Amino acid sequence: MKKFALLFITMAFGLALTACSTGDATVKIGVIGPLTGDYSMYGIAVENGAKLAADEINAAGGVLGKDLEVIAYDSKGDLVEGVNAYNRLVDQDEIDALVGATFSGVTLAVKELAVDDGLPVLTPTATNPTVTLDAPNVFRACYTDSYQGSTIAQFTIDTLLATKAAVYYNVDDAYSEGLAEAFAATYEAVSLTVDTYTFSAGTDDYNATLTQIKAGGYDVVFVPAYVAEVGAILTQARTIGFGDTAFVGGDGWDGIEADYAAEAEGYYFGNHYAKTDPAANVQAFVTNYTEKYGEAPNALAALAYDAVYVMAAAMEAAGTTEKQAVIDALATLEYNDAVTGAIKFDSNGDPVKAITIIQVVDGQHVVAAKVQGE
Numbered sequence: 001m002k003k004f005a006l007l008f009i010t011m012a013f014g015l016a017l018t019a020c021s022t023g024d025a026t027v028k029i030g031v032i033g034p035l036t037g038d039y040s041m042y043g044i045a046v047e048n049g050a051k052l053a054a055d056e057i058n059a060a061g062g063v064l065g066k067d068l069e070v071i072a073y074d075s076k077g078d079l080v081e082g083v084n085a086y087n088r089l090v091d092q093d094e095i096d097a098l099v100g101a102t103f104s105g106v107t108l109a110v111k112e113l114a115v116d117d118g119l120p121v122l123t124p125t126a127t128n129p130t131v132t133l134d135a136p137n138v139f140r141a142c143y144t145d146s147y148q149g150s151t152i153a154q155f156t157i158d159t160l161l162a163t164k165a166a167v168y169y170n171v172d173d174a175y176s177e178g179l180a181e182a183f184a185a186t187y188e189a190v191s192l193t194v195d196t197y198t199f200s201a202g203t204d205d206y207n208a209t210l211t212q213i214k215a216g217g218y219d220v221v222f223v224p225a226y227v228a229e230v231g232a233i234l235t236q237a238r239t240i241g242f243g244d245t246a247f248v249g250g251d252g253w254d255g256i257e258a259d260y261a262a263e264a265e266g267y268y269f270g271n272h273y274a275k276t277d278p279a280a281n282v283q284a285f286v287t288n289y290t291e292k293y294g295e296a297p298n299a300l301a302a303l304a305y306d307a308v309y310v311m312a313a314a315m316e317a318a319g320t321t322e323k324q325a326v327i328d329a330l331a332t333l334e335y336n337d338a339v340t341g342a343i344k345f346d347s348n349g350d351p352v353k354a355i356t357i358i359q360v361v362d363g364q365h366v367v368a369a370k371v372q373g374e
Contacts, residue, residue: 026069027062027321029054029311030089031304032082032110033102035074038228041255042300046102046124047072048293049304053312056288063312064321070308071095075106082106086113096321097122099307102300104128104145104175111135120326122311124303127251128174132349137327139349141307141340142272145175148250149182149224151355152270155371157192159357160246160268162219164193168209168233170225172201179224179250203229206236214240221245226252227260234263254299261363270355272299272340274367277356285339299340306338 031050033043054068062068071093073085082101089095097120101107107126114121121138127145132138156162165187169180187194197209223230230253253269275286275296289297314333318325335343341353357369
């Protein structure tokens with residue numbers, strides 16, 4: 001009887017261990033982004049980049065000897081949907097870390113929840129400066145809006161020799177406004193002329209304002225917005241005719257050549273990387289991504305790819321997926337193999353890295369410069 005009881009206890013203990021080990025069989029990283037709707041191109045790129053990195057990491061042995069699993073949910077670009085996705089990832093999926101969210105607004109919506117949970121967060125693409133403030137567990141792989149806006153402005157001054165600029169931005173979008181303010185401040189700091197013009201979300205007709213801008217005789221027009229808006233603006237600007245005036249944008253222009261190559265021809269935008277960069281790691285990423293998904297990767301895909309590799313490296317450095325240990329490892333990590341440039345975080349969790357300036361030539365990306373900001 002005693003032997004039977006001991007056997008029963010031993011079996012029960014073994015089953016309990018099996019149950020525990022099954023729950024810990026994978027390392028789980030959550031991804032949040034707009035996978036449907038008008039901005040799905042951005043969320044899908046982030047999901048694809050993250051999953052490609054996970055596939056490669058698993059082929060090389062995984063993380064801490066376990067397979068890396070990427071779980072992606074759709075925010076639809078909506079704050080409430082983003083919070084719901086976060087709660088599902090944490091409460092149901094029990095993720096070890098979050099690579100997301102994709103947009104700044106959604107990332108800010110889940111930020112305080114993540115701070116309370118002490119969850120390691122590495123957003124690949126949320127550029128709003130406040131994302132990492134007062135959040136020691138939150139990091140980003142991309143540069144901030146203010147850093148990008150000021151660095152692009154410096155490029156137009158130093159390389160395009162502009163002395164008079166117009167800034168045309170979406171007053172309803174924090175991303176657009178952040179870049180616009182930083183760009184304008186850089187011109188004002190060196191006593192150059194800069195005038196701002198605005199449009200609202202949902203605008204279809206930009207002609208009246210573009211006519212005003214044309215009359216201003218500017219050297220450059222900075223349009224910090226996303227492809228859907230930029231494409232319409234450039235189309236209408238070409239109709240009006242701006243002569244030698246250069247239109248310039250930020251990373252929201254990435255992918256502009258797919259539908260608006262002719263409209264964007266000769267113009268410049270700042271980006272996190274160029275798919276035409278000859279660096280071996282960049283070309284390997286572009287080749288592998290294109291083979292897997294049937295299209296070349298945009299910058300958001302590259303940033304998500306890097307973010308998953310960085311998070312995995314932090315876990316390896318920590319020797320555990322315990323949350324605070326991973327956060328501490330991220331804070332001191334130097335990751336030099338990133339497609340979008342070497343990543344080391346400052347005290348706020350932000351990287352300081354060079355911005356690639358791309359010119360659209362014959363529908364292709366040509367690296368015009370790599371500019372290091374202040």
